[in-house]
Amino acid sequence: MDRINNGQNSMELAINKEKNREISIPGCDITELLIENNHVRLSQFSRWIFCRGMLFKSHVKWWGDRGLRAQPHEGLDLCFYMNQGSQCRLIDNAILIPACYSGLVVNIARDFMGSSIFFLTEISGGIFCWAYGHLNPNSDIVTGKMINKGDIVGRLAEKWRPGAPPPHLHLSIGIPFADISSGLDWNVFGDERSFYLMDPLLFMGSDYSIISDGFLWI
Ligand SMILES: [Zn+2]
Numbered sequence: 001m002d003r004i005n006n007g008q009n010s011m012e013l014a015i016n017k018e019k020n021r022e023i024s025i026p027g028c029d030i031t032e033l034l035i036e037n038n039h040v041r042l043s044q045f046s047r048w049i050f051c052r053g054m055l056f057k058s059h060v061k062w063w064g065d066r067g068l069r070a071q072p073h074e075g076l077d078l079c080f081y082m083n084q085g086s087q088c089r090l091i092d093n094a095i096l097i098p099a100c101y102s103g104l105v106v107n108i109a110r111d112f113m114g115s116s117i118f119f120l121t122e123i124s125g126g127i128f129c130w131a132y133g134h135l136n137p138n139s140d141i142v143t144g145k146m147i148n149k150g151d152i153v154g155r156l157a158e159k160w161r162p163g164a165p166p167p168h169l170h171l172s173i174g175i176p177f178a179d180i181s182s183g184l185d186w187n188v189f190g191d192e193r194s195f196y197l198m199d200p201l202l203f204m205g206s207d208y209s210i211i212s213d214g215f216l217w218i
Contacts, residue, residue: 023126023175026101028203030078030171033098033150034091041095044083047207054079054168055210056199063165074189075131075172076200079165082209093158093167097135098150100171105145106184108137113164114157117141118184126175129184129195133170171200 035042053062053069054077061069062077083089103121106129110116113134120129137154147153156167178194189195201208 023128024124025128025173025175025198025203026123027205028100028171028173028200029149029205030098030100030169030200031204031206033100034095037096037098037150037152042081042091044085044089046082046084046086047209048078049080049082049088050077050208050210051080051212052210053077056197056201061165064163071190074186074197075133075170077165077168077170079168090166091156091169093136093156095156096152097132097154097156097169099147099153100149101130102149103130103147105141105143105147107143108141109185111186113167115154116170116186117153118189119147120180120184128173128175129180129189130174131170131172131184131186131189133172134168173198173200173203 031048035045051062052058053060053066053073056073056076058073059068061067079090081089081091099119101119101121103119105117106120107118108115109118111133115135115137116131116133117135117137118129118131120127132153134157135154136157138152141147141153156169158167172189174189174195174197176188176195180188180194189197
């Protein structure tokens with residue numbers, strides 16, 4: 001059992017790893033950073049709204065036929081939010097996406113909606129990794145680039161095709177406990193033998209509500 005402090009709430013997680021020492025991962029300010037960098041469009045933001053299929057480790061899709069995912073969800077999908085008038089809104093491809101931690105871009109790969117960016121962050125003698133999915137990265141975001149928290153890395157991938165989910169930001173956070181020198185991608189993130197994924201919601205101080213899948217849109 002290792003103790004992990006997420007910067008907001010101390011929590012203990014059973015981690016089957018041998019190499020990593022105790023590591024303290026700061027809280028994830030993605031909500032605050034999105035509002036700060038999109039203050040006109042998100043000025044009325046009140047809280048996130050999640051369908052169950054958007055949550056960490058969910059086995060179901062929240063789009064299309066709402067069938068089973070190919071593998072449990074590796075992170076959290078940010079898409080719907082409640083504004084201060086209690087209306088449901090979507091973030092869209094006009095929203096600028098800021099980096100939620102400083103770190104190194106280690107890979108950019110295509111995903112089924114756009115591109116995924118994989119980051120590595122060194123902290124307190126340890127490292128953790130995080131990834132954004134379904135983005136249209138800025139042209140200056142390339143493998144090997146160091147980015148600072150708050151830097152804009154891109155916008156959401158823009159297509160909303162029939163049967164596909166609307167534009168949304170996928171966020172994953174995890175700790176490697178095996179050699180990742182060969183690179184980071186979704187195969188590594190999804191491999192429980194070498195990577196310990198964590199629920200991004202545990203690192204976010206944001207308000208949210210969880211609703212039944214399919215309640216908001218068809
Ligand atoms: Zn996702």
